[in-house]
Amino acid sequence: MSDITGVAASQSTQYEQETQRQSLDGNNGLGQDAFFKLLITQLQNQDPLNPMEDRQFISQMAEFSSLEKTEKLYTLLEDKLSSNQVIDNSNLIGREITANVEGIELKGIVEAVKSSNDKVLAVLDTGSEIEINNITQVKNVEA
Template sequence: MTTIDPSLYLSNQPKTRTPSASLGKDEFLKILMTQLQNQDPTNPMDDREFVSQMATFSSLEQMMNMSNSIEMLVQSQLVSPVIQYSHMIGQEVSYMDVDQETGKELGKVTSKVVAVSQHEGWAILELENGEKIYADAIIQVSDPGTKEEAGDRITE
């Protein structure tokens, strides 16, 4: 003899429902279909009212698509290191030059940023002196227009 799983009894189902804070296109379609199924056959829904509801549904769907597209655009711009560091172009940056073989610091180097690129998700600053450095290697940023004459600079 087969038995019925007790979890399927109506008495074991939740007694209260948790309402959704938003009405999406799926809920709107369910309401519209229920309304069409339960209408009075002797007095069917007015054509204009039906067309109005379908236009509302279409408008709702387009707004949701536009909202999703804008959200994706914002997310892609927040993630892109090129966009995050594009304001550095034209700025003068200083970084520590390190000997690749020994790992010894050779001194502070200053150069102007001419381009920003990306490699494996990291921002790469391309400098006027031909070097390419990671953005997190910068120890100082300055505006070249506010510096004093080159002869008055302190070099390290």
């Protein structure tokens, strides 16, 4: 019986080490490669007298598939949100804005609104790009 206990402890220890290694690599979420590495390690080190059942294997694959689809959906939602923020702020085009950036007051006429690195920026006629969050005043341009 002690051999079986030793194998189970070894399997648990290897699983924990692999999980810790993934965390140390800075990967907060387990990707497809990490999942398959863990699965292979788990299968290689399973107790031959008590092997993993098909139901467990299928359950793990289903969970991974669900997680992968959720990540894709999250990415699509992020892209949609970014697009919506650009559209929502497009009313600034042609208007004069004042913004406070690191204690410096900048003014200019907005020529475009764009999304870059998860931030929405107003592109001014001066060539400056200002984060929408830094705008302190919006005025109509007098003709």
